[in-house]
Amino acid sequence: MDGIHDLGGRHGFGKIDVNEPEEQFHDPYEARIRSIVNAMSRAPDWNLDWFRHCRELIDPVDYLSRPYFDQWAQTYCAMLINSGWATVEEVSTGKSNGPGPQLPPPMSAEDVRAAVFSAKRFDAPIEAAPAYELGQAVRASTSVPTGHTRLPIYARGRLGRIANHHGAHVFPDGNALNEKNHEHLYTVEFEVMELWPEATDVADTVSLNLWESYLELP
Amino acid sequence: MTKHDSHAIADVHHELHSHLPPEPALRAKALESLLVEKGMVDSAAVDAWIEAYSEQIGPKNGARIIARSWVDAEFRARLLADASEAITDLELQQGHLIAIENTAELHNLVVCTLCSCYPMGLLGMAPTWYKTAAYRSRSVREPRVVLDEFGVGLSADIRIKVWDSTAELRYMVIPQRPAGTDGWDEEKLAELVTRNSMIGTERDLSKYVGAQS
Numbered sequence: 001m002d003g004i005h006d007l008g009g010r011h012g013f014g015k016i017d018v019n020e021p022e023e024q025f026h027d028p029y030e031a032r033i034r035s036i037v038n039a040m041s042r043a044p045d046w047n048l049d050w051f052r053h054c055r056e057l058i059d060p061v062d063y064l065s066r067p068y069f070d071q072w073a074q075t076y077c078a079m080l081i082n083s084g085w086a087t088v089e090e091v092s093t094g095k096s097n098g099p100g101p102q103l104p105p106p107m108s109a110e111d112v113r114a115a116v117f118s119a120k121r122f123d124a125p126i127e128a129a130p131a132y133e134l135g136q137a138v139r140a141s142t143s144v145p146t147g148h149t150r151l152p153i154y155a156r157g158r159l160g161r162i163a164n165h166h167g168a169h170v171f172p173d174g175n176a177l178n179e180k181n182h183e184h185l186y187t188v189e190f191e192v193m194e195l196w197p198e199a200t201d202v203a204d205t206v207s208l209n210l211w212e213s214y215l216e217l218p
Numbered sequence: 219m220t221k222h223d224s225h226a227i228a229d230v231h232h233e234l235h236s237h238l239p240p241e242p243a244l245r246a247k248a249l250e251s252l253l254v255e256k257g258m259v260d261s262a263a264v265d266a267w268i269e270a271y272s273e274q275i276g277p278k279n280g281a282r283i284i285a286r287s288w289v290d291a292e293f294r295a296r297l298l299a300d301a302s303e304a305i306t307d308l309e310l311q312q313g314h315l316i317a318i319e320n321t322a323e324l325h326n327l328v329v330c331t332l333c334s335c336y337p338m339g340l341l342g343m344a345p346t347w348y349k350t351a352a353y354r355s356r357s358v359r360e361p362r363v364v365l366d367e368f369g370v371g372l373s374a375d376i377r378i379k380v381w382d383s384t385a386e387l388r389y390m391v392i393p394q395r396p397a398g399t400d401g402w403d404e405e406k407l408a409e410l411v412t413r414n415s416m417i418g419t420e421r422d423l424s425k426y427v428g429a430q431s
Contacts, residue, residue: 016368
């Protein structure tokens, strides 16, 4: 989708706050939301790409103006409502009007210790041979899916080079619809001269991780 | 049943825009109260996560890896070849990790333009600036200007590689070992390694050497 989240290369956002204090959370509610999300029960048909897509779909004004973890809270509220587990009234008041869904019990404090350093990976075996080889020139697709995708607008149609191959990873466009297909994943390196009309640093590059469906022969 | 439908979610967000409590802290409280009432979250587990964030999760984990890579050439080679495998010896984990090294001619900078992907297991919470529209939009387009803002003035002969984290691979920059640290042990070296140097928004760590020696 051509969403507000797809920010690479956009102009007008101003300076970066380089003097931000180094603590991990700047307000107790941030740590609370992050931790609630880690600990809560999840629907079996939720996954990382569905969450990302639900965050991308926040009203664009809210996306650009609300604090980060506040957006997480609203995204999970939207997911709960969408899955039929809560109503708008319930998430607004914090009071339940009916029993919760039939689910395994949520994470206990004991479970947290094992989950802190999770090594979850998203690659999987695949039978098909990779379509591209290291060093090969490829062009990023110009097709624009209406749903979730991980090919940023700024790379669409641009010519790059295969710099690395990472085996097969779950394809995010499908995963956001709860369809588990794996595709070969590559690092594709683009020269900045190819990406940006004003670029002058000929040796600088931008590398993206792109799935095979995002690529075509030049 | 979840309806994996973009329009349905956008509609819910529009409704929530005008219904949720007015402050982030109140919205968080409402969400937690509701989940507890519905048996979908155990507040003791939430507290345990908060404790883990304050005690176990943070950039010290990444710094240990960098310090080891500075003193152990064999480890460094393994880290560059397969970082996930290399760090299991340190009892650290970070899903699918890629380590990228700065050199005298090359500087690496990590960003996630589409959301906020970050090697949390090794660096802790991403700084707020990493998640802002300003950093996400500008890092891929004018990295030298961004680095200038962070006080990293790169001469024109140093190449920049920007890494946009668009998949479930997480990048960690290996900064250069500063001069004047010969003979230092790993623990002392790790004290020099900053969070920003592992993201690529800091380059020269020599200014911390005096404070340690």
